[in-house]
Amino acid sequence: MRHIVFTGLLAFVLIAPTQARSHGDWGHVHVTRWAIESLPPGPLADFFANPEVVEAALFGAAFPDSGYWVDDPAAREYAEYSHWEPFIQAFVEKIRAEQPPPFTTLEQRKLVAFMMGCAAHGLQDEIFDSLFLFQVDEHDGGGQADADGGTDFFLVDDGILPFDLAEFVPIDVLLPLYADIPQDITEDVVRNGVATQTSVYVNETSGTTIARAFLDENAERLPWTREHYLDEDIPGSLTAEIAPTAAYLKALWGRLHGTGSTDPLVVHSYPDEGRALRTAEPLLADSYVTLIFGQGIDIGTARGTFTDSRGRSVPFNLDGTRWGHPRPRLVRFQPTQRLREGARYTVSLEAGTERIDGTIEARLTRSMFRVSGQPECGASRRLAGGRVGFGHRSVLACPGRGVLARLR
């Protein structure tokens, strides 16, 4: 992720709220916690039944930013690397090779949970930066430097306080995963980053003090962000990240158990079920149709279509994550011409996308949606399925919000 390197503790204390952290650390911790709490009954929810396992996941959810808290190029490198799917895939493969399921001991479970927390953080940054951050710019004229710290401080203002987390850093597993980073990533490098992050910010005392000290200034400059950072209707807001994070955790559970290559690639979409695309106007983040994946893909292999209800093509750009990483966990269909309000459209990701585990997606994934305008409500009905791999799909009516198709 794109971050601005802190130039030392003093610099942080003075300017932290205007620095970039790509979705604040507390935001990651809380969204990951909410996602775990939202899991339906089943093996993954059972896995997280022990509070110590949850806490390891939450520490993992803060971890990828730890290296940005020190003025050290090596620390920055391990932090950046820990954000992305190549690291997560290597982590998954290492667990499968050395400590495969079932995860019977507490230490094994904490290790797996920590990996899941790191992964959740990276996904959330991709979503936040690729969707919500554009909204902050459009509505408040603010950038990442404003939004990242700001959303954390709003959590404090709203009484959703940070909390102290027991440190859990599986250093013996992590260091081999950093072997390909050009800089020498030693235990000291990692522990220094983590110690600075937790002592300065990810705690209930000094972290809260810093937040409150700068809160008024950020709230004034970011009125739209202040109002909508927990608005589930806005793609990429903290609460809108909960469902895709939970779906991604379930996909990771499958990857750990060897079903990742055959589980559905697309695990979530914006607009999601029960919501319409927020605008017919192109070139705005509200017009993006976004598919979220259960594992990274090779963006060079992604092919999509965008059609109206008569099957006519709509011009669009297909883009991955905002910062151009070649193995994103999302794609954005960005229409380049005005859509029709109230009309239905379909985006499809064609078969042939290469997953990060090297397998080729054999299924077409189709997402139908309605553009905001005249809401269409009524009884549920069913439509015939897509061309490949789909049986039926439910189409749900939602009072006041139009009608959207459910991804299978």
Ligand SMILES: [Zn+2]
């Ligand atoms: Zn981050």
